[in-house]
Amino acid sequence: MARITLVHFISASLILISCIILLSPYFMTRSSIQTTSLSNGLKEGSHRDPKLIIGILSATGNWKLRDAQRQTWISEMKQDLPLSVEYKFVLDRPTQETIDELDKKGDMVFLNLSSSGYAIKFGEKLYSWFKYVAEHYPETTIVAKMDDDVFLCTKEMIERLNELKHKKLYYGWQHKDIVRIDEMFVVLGIDLVLRISQRKLCSSAQFDCDKSELVETNWGGTSLGRWLSAYDDVVTVADNANIIYYHRGQKPSLDIYKEDNFCQKYLLYHKASVDDMFFLYKTKTQ
């Protein structure tokens, strides 16, 4: 009797031990993934293999807008989203202040461009951002470039982009003149980003440019529209109905302070001040 119990005990133990051994890679992988991401210093909301990478064009002095973005819609990237997302603030070149900011926040890229300032070579900035993505994130699916005065309805926009994600996507608020998405928020499929990053930028008068080169119009949106017109397989999606965009100098046509929950109706608010961002965020999370 005692022997049978002993045999039972030994076989039960053996089964238990084999289970532990079999399952241990599962536990080990999970815990080692966590340790790796911690030791890599990755921040919340960032992923080693993002499917959407967002570049937010910003200027050294705009740290208030950057902080407002970090504390509002960027902070919402922590939640479970259908696409893994990574973001970077994209600046022309480092200064002591922005180097300190990068040390603290770890979310900035310096393009080290020769030119800077308003409307100067926006095409070059866009091009440099695409080259950066091609080098560092070639495995991503879609790539966004946006401005630091844009408020995103994080979950809603990412759900929308997850529906649309295509390696030849060209998405945003479309102007009526030519096929041109406004540069305040534009999303491109990685195939288009890789193609553009392999071409050469031509900053001289356009009649001096080779046909294969990218003409710099000084404006990001018009430059990009022309660069993409070389391809006939671009999947353009104009989402004007879901995006609140303002022309330069245009008075706001929508009073966000009268909206109960902006993000139930729209995906994006352009020309957001620091206060606007906190307001939009508050009404969302109430």
Ligand SMILES: *[C@@H]1O[C@H](CO)[C@@H](O)[C@H](O)[C@H]1NC(C)=O
């Ligand atoms: C810009 O220059 C800094 C050093 O001054 C360097 O750390 C950084 O990687 C450069 N950025 C790019 C995109 O190459």
